[in-house]
Amino acid sequence: MTLPGVLLLDAAGPEAGLLATVAAGRGHQVHAATTAAAYVDYGPELKGLLAGHIVTDFARPDRALDEIAVYARRRGVGAVLTVNEYLTELAARLCAELGVPGNDPGRARAARDKAAMAEAFAAAGVRAPYTVLVRDEDGLRFALADPQVGFPCVVKPPSGAGSAGVTVVSGPADAAEAADVAHKAVGMYGSGGDPGILVQAYAAGTEYSVESLTQDGATTHLAVTRKQVTGGAKRVETGHSLPVFLPPAVEAAVYREVEAAIRAAGIRHGASHTEVILGADGRCVVIELGARLAAGQIGVLIQHALGIDVWAALLDVALARPAALAPTTCGYATVRFVTSPRAGRLTSVCGFPKTGPGVPFVRWRAAIGGLVHAPGANGHRLGSFVVTGPDADEAEERADALLRRIRIHVEPTPENGPGQVRPASTSAIAP
Ligand SMILES: Nc1ncnc2c1ncn2[C@@H]1O[C@H](COP(=O)(O)OP(=O)(O)O)[C@@H](O)[C@H]1O
Ligand SMILES: [Mg+2]
CATH class of the missing domain: 3.40.50.20 (Rossmann fold)
Incomplete structure (x- = not known):
C-alpha cells in the first residue's frame, strides 16, 4: 500500500x-x-x-x-x-x-493577524486584553486617551511574531516611537509594514504558554510552559520551562480560556501555542495564539520532560490517525536563549555548552565576525541550549550555571560606536 x-x-x-x-x-x-x-x-x-x-x-x-x-x-x-x-x-x-485534515480556512486569519484575533476573541468571549486598531496619529491619540487602555500599554504590529516591533509603553512620550517601530516591523514573506497598528491594555502578571494538540475538534493540552521574558519596554524571551503544574482550579480556568481561543481561531486538526498571562488574582488573559507547534525548542522540552514524541503526534494528527499524547516520563526541561549584551560585532564566544548527559540540545546560530543586536526581538538570539533534570530546582540551577559560564565578546562598530556602546574591549556574560 x-x-x-x-x-x-x-x-x-x-x-x-x-x-x-x-x-x-x-x-x-x-x-x-x-x-x-x-x-x-x-x-x-x-x-x-x-x-x-x-x-x-x-x-x-x-x-x-x-x-x-x-x-x-x-x-x-x-x-x-x-x-x-x-x-x-x-x-x-x-x-x-x-x-x-486541517484547520478552518475561514477562521485561520485569526491565528495570524492580531487585529482579526482580537475580534474573534471578543466575539467568542475569550478573556483578552482590550485592543484598539489604530490607523493614524489621531487614532493613536484617541487610543492612548481611552480609559480602557491606560498606561502602561502595549503597541504591536498586527502580523508580527517573535516580539518584533512590540513595545510596552510606559507613558505618552514613548508612544509615537513605539508606533513607528510597530509600523516598520517586518516579518517573513512580505509580512509587516501593516497600515494599522494595535494598542493594547497591559496585562500584569506571570507569562505562560499552553501547548495543545487538537484532533477532530477535541483538544489535548500537552503542557503548560513558564515563559521567561525580559522586563522593560522590549519583552524578549530568555527561556522556557515545563511542565508547570498550576493549582487545579487555576489550570481549569486557563484551559477554558485556551480552548475558547482555539475554537475561535478555527483550530480543528493540529497544534496550537497559546500565550497567557496569569494575574495575581489568578485571572487568565489570552495574549495570543499560534496555530502551530510552539517555537523556541518547546517541542524538544516536551519530548524530554514528558516523553511525548510531538513530531510523531503532529504527523498522526495531520493524517487523521490517533496520536499518542499521554506522558511517558515525568521529568523537567528548560531552555535558555543566549543573547548579546549589546549591538556590535561578535568577536568570540567561550563556554557555550555541548550536548551531553542532561543537555540534549544545543544550537548556536551567530557567526563569529558577524553583526549582532542587543536583544530587541526573539530573532536576535545567538543560540540556545536545553537542560533536563528530574525536577525544576535541579534543572533550572544547572541551566543558570551553564549560562553564567558563557562569555560573549562584542566590539562596537562605527554604526553603533562609542556614543552608544561601552569601550571596545568589553566582555560580558550572556544575560
Ligand atoms: N497586552 C499585553 N500585556 C502585557 N504584556 C504583553 C501584552 N502583549 C504583549 N506583551 C508582551 O510582549 C511579548 C510579545 O507580544 P506578543 O503579542 O506575544 O507578540 P509576538 O507575536 O511578537 O510574540 C509577550 O510575550 C509579552 O511579554
Ligand atoms: Mg508571543
Missing part, C-alpha cells in the same frame, strides 16, 4: 527537520514547499530526506496556494504541516483545497 505523501510548508529549522525525519522514517514521501532563497540554505541532511520540493513565493499566497495544490495532487500528498508561524493560514487553506 502506498502511504500518503507529507508536505511541509517551509522545511527550514530544527522543528521542521524533526518532522521530516519522523515522516520519512515511517515511509512517507516528504515534500517541501519553499522559496528559492530558503531552499539554498537547506542542508544536505534535509535535502536527503525530501522526495521532492516546489519553489514558490509565499508572499503571494493565492498564487502559492494554486501552485502548491497542483504539485500536491500530483504527488499524492495526504497531509500538510507547517511549524512556520507565517504560513499557518496558507496551510489551512491548502488543507481545505486538498481535502486533507
Whole structure:
C-alpha cells in the first residue's frame, strides 16, 4: 500500500527537520514547499530526506496556494504541516483545497493577524486584553486617551511574531516611537509594514504558554510552559520551562480560556501555542495564539520532560490517525536563549555548552565576525541550549550555571560606536 505523501510548508529549522525525519522514517514521501532563497540554505541532511520540493513565493499566497495544490495532487500528498508561524493560514487553506485534515480556512486569519484575533476573541468571549486598531496619529491619540487602555500599554504590529516591533509603553512620550517601530516591523514573506497598528491594555502578571494538540475538534493540552521574558519596554524571551503544574482550579480556568481561543481561531486538526498571562488574582488573559507547534525548542522540552514524541503526534494528527499524547516520563526541561549584551560585532564566544548527559540540545546560530543586536526581538538570539533534570530546582540551577559560564565578546562598530556602546574591549556574560 502506498502511504500518503507529507508536505511541509517551509522545511527550514530544527522543528521542521524533526518532522521530516519522523515522516520519512515511517515511509512517507516528504515534500517541501519553499522559496528559492530558503531552499539554498537547506542542508544536505534535509535535502536527503525530501522526495521532492516546489519553489514558490509565499508572499503571494493565492498564487502559492494554486501552485502548491497542483504539485500536491500530483504527488499524492495526504497531509500538510507547517511549524512556520507565517504560513499557518496558507496551510489551512491548502488543507481545505486538498481535502486533507486541517484547520478552518475561514477562521485561520485569526491565528495570524492580531487585529482579526482580537475580534474573534471578543466575539467568542475569550478573556483578552482590550485592543484598539489604530490607523493614524489621531487614532493613536484617541487610543492612548481611552480609559480602557491606560498606561502602561502595549503597541504591536498586527502580523508580527517573535516580539518584533512590540513595545510596552510606559507613558505618552514613548508612544509615537513605539508606533513607528510597530509600523516598520517586518516579518517573513512580505509580512509587516501593516497600515494599522494595535494598542493594547497591559496585562500584569506571570507569562505562560499552553501547548495543545487538537484532533477532530477535541483538544489535548500537552503542557503548560513558564515563559521567561525580559522586563522593560522590549519583552524578549530568555527561556522556557515545563511542565508547570498550576493549582487545579487555576489550570481549569486557563484551559477554558485556551480552548475558547482555539475554537475561535478555527483550530480543528493540529497544534496550537497559546500565550497567557496569569494575574495575581489568578485571572487568565489570552495574549495570543499560534496555530502551530510552539517555537523556541518547546517541542524538544516536551519530548524530554514528558516523553511525548510531538513530531510523531503532529504527523498522526495531520493524517487523521490517533496520536499518542499521554506522558511517558515525568521529568523537567528548560531552555535558555543566549543573547548579546549589546549591538556590535561578535568577536568570540567561550563556554557555550555541548550536548551531553542532561543537555540534549544545543544550537548556536551567530557567526563569529558577524553583526549582532542587543536583544530587541526573539530573532536576535545567538543560540540556545536545553537542560533536563528530574525536577525544576535541579534543572533550572544547572541551566543558570551553564549560562553564567558563557562569555560573549562584542566590539562596537562605527554604526553603533562609542556614543552608544561601552569601550571596545568589553566582555560580558550572556544575560
Ligand atoms: N497586552 C499585553 N500585556 C502585557 N504584556 C504583553 C501584552 N502583549 C504583549 N506583551 C508582551 O510582549 C511579548 C510579545 O507580544 P506578543 O503579542 O506575544 O507578540 P509576538 O507575536 O511578537 O510574540 C509577550 O510575550 C509579552 O511579554
Ligand atoms: Mg508571543
